[in-house]
Amino acid sequence: MEKSVARVLYGQGTSLNLTSRKIKAVPECVFRIKKLSVLQLNNNSISALPAELRSLRRLAELHLGNNALKELPAVLGHLESLKKLYLFSNQITVVAPEVMGGLHNLVVLNLNHNQIQRLPPEIRSLHGLQHLSLLDNQLEEVPAELGQLTSLTELNLTSNNLSGLPQQLYQCEELTKLYLARNKLTSLPEGIWALRKLQVLDVAGNKLFMFPVRFHLLPLRELHCEGNRFVRCEPMSAVQDAEVLSLKELVARFVLLEDRIRSSLVHRMLPHYPALTALAAAGSCCELCLNPFLTTWLECVHFISPKKDMKMTSVRVVPVRALLCSYKCLNTQGHSYYGIATR
Incomplete structure (x- = not known):
């Protein structure tokens, strides 16, 4: 020596x-x-x-x-x-x-x-970090501050005890590889489609029910998702009662719709009302009619076939979450969205 x-x-x-x-x-x-x-x-x-x-x-x-x-x-x-x-x-x-x-x-x-078992919030100080790997630890949660690592290109959290992920993770827009296999995840936060450079995603061996809205827009080349609890496509008939929307929901839908029209009075006046501005920011969009809604929707699913050049294991279709604004939309003909039934 x-x-x-x-x-x-x-x-x-x-x-x-x-x-x-x-x-x-x-x-x-x-x-x-x-x-x-x-x-x-x-x-x-x-x-x-x-x-x-x-x-x-x-x-x-x-x-x-x-x-x-x-x-x-x-x-x-x-x-x-x-x-x-x-x-x-x-x-x-x-x-x-x-x-x-x-x-x-x-x-x-x-x-x-x-x-x-945990990472400190001070991990946000690692501004230049590109590769972070914590495979085979005992992590039970990931701090929201991880989303401030905007240079991160590869994150490996395989084989931990994670039951959820922070929404802020999707601020890591440089991510190309995300490994989350063998945890206890029941869902991925909405907004994963913001990871525009993500090419490899491994969520095998979790408890996922379906993938988040717009998941199919990711430019993935590899997807590993076997060993989850995905909803299956078994169509059956059902009788739906027409939904009754609250006054707040009706007003919100009107405001959100008017806000799309630049010449409308609502659009011009909205910046002067912070509460309404916050409401508009929280709105979502119906996958079928594209009309906006706030807090009342139908949780549906559609089954996506991966791209031909995508590397996968035994899974041939993946369930992707979709939000529809009403039973009226769900009951229209010619779409591939299904309501979700529990047994």
Whole structure:
């Protein structure tokens, strides 16, 4: 080991590999290599990192996979040049907020195979993060602040205990790969179609009932969704009573419809009434007649055949949620939307 350090130290090297050396602590001689940019310490028994590590101000890549760390050492928050951090296969249960605050230049963070139950809101500090992986942890929720990682291109949350995702996740518009397999998800938040660059989605082994509205607009090349509880297409006749809309819903539909007409008085006056403006922002649109509605709708489903060039497993059609404004629309002929029946 000392020969490896000496070779780098006196040869003016910038990379040091101490993988699988059975060491329990980072050797002190390492801290003398001021130009060190890559430090590999995988497959050892390291349980803590000394404060002296902060002297490696040029360190850009740190490998600590398969060690004995139980938390993210505070000293990591002082490595401002760090771009890649690998901490897979440790015993980490806590991600300290103060560590997140100092890793402004981090691009890759790998925390696979640990015991992490939650991420701190301070994760929003990782503005440049592109790859975040927490495969095989114990996450029960994802903070809304994750949506502020607008540079994120790949997110892996496979094999956790997630029952839901924050709507803010869809602010990560650069996402191309999203892995959510083997969780406890019963639904995906509406708005996933905003991920215009998403090419790979893995939601296999969850409890999904159907996909969100406009899901089929995603430019997916791979979709893995086997092992869910998708609604099945088994048409049956049913008698529907005509819905009775509340006064609020009737007024809301009128306002929303008038707001589409730029010359209308409602459209011109709406900015002067914040409450009505907020109401208009909360409106949705009927999939069939395209008329607006506020809070009263029919939850329906239509079955979409994936694109021919999309890589899938055994699933041939996927159920996608659709909202219709009334039974009148549902009862029209020539569409492929179905009401949902429970048994």
